[in-house]
Amino acid sequence: MAEEKVTRRNEDLLEAIYEISQEKGYAKSRDIAAALKITPATVTDGFKKLQDAGLVNYEPYGGVTLTKEGLGIAKRTKQSHIMLCHLLELVGVDSSVADHDACIMEHGLSKQSYQKLLNMVGFLEECCKDPTIKKQFVEMVLEKK
Template identity: 65%
Template sequence: MAADKVSQRKEDLLEVIFEIVQDKGYAKSRDIAAALQITPATVTDGFKRLSDAGLVNYEPYGGVTLTEAGSRIARRTKDSHQTLQRLLELAGVEKETADSEACIMEHGLSPDSCDKINRIVAFVEECITDSEMNQRFREILNDSDAAHYHK
């Protein structure tokens, strides 16, 4: 069942579990509820569903950890988020907005698309270290009539 399509809500839950486990070594429902601004009961229900899908190891009243399959999904979701956030920030979107919008977009991105976007982001970041390219890049971003760049 872990190979089935995972919902956006489950991906968000897996991603937060991943981040908290990386920080603390385990995750409790109250940590996740606070991070996602949802009720602990909703988190517990999510734990049960993720456990049934083989994505987490869950003990009632204990912590939760990711299985290998859950960890793969969480890493993919986190990587997609970071890639999209970097892309949006490069485009001049404010950090907080880029983070929020990346969260919306990350769920529909295939691993292949994420990899390709990541390569483009890395290329642009490398190019703009050159002062002439950086100046040109900033001009493009600040041009209100950017339609002529889409030839």
């Protein structure tokens, strides 16, 4: 499965596997189901599809691990989420709204758009270190309705 053909659901599964594995050292279907608020059967079906695509190693009634390709997609999805959330917060969006919106926006973002947005966020952060520029930014972006 090419990275471009990975569905939103699959990206969510890969990201959840990655996050839970980072936290616990392993990931089981019940952990993924609880994190994504879906049924364990849905998770199992997803694991089978991801295994067929070469993105995870899955053993029924055991755990699941990410392949190198699956890990790459999971990390990029997670990084996209963080970057988009940060961008939205920089322009004044409430953090809970930013988190929700970033979750929607992170899917389907091309590598080019991801990189350009990442560069822009870095630029904005650097610019806002200067108090004069930060004041102008706040007045132009954050205080306008």
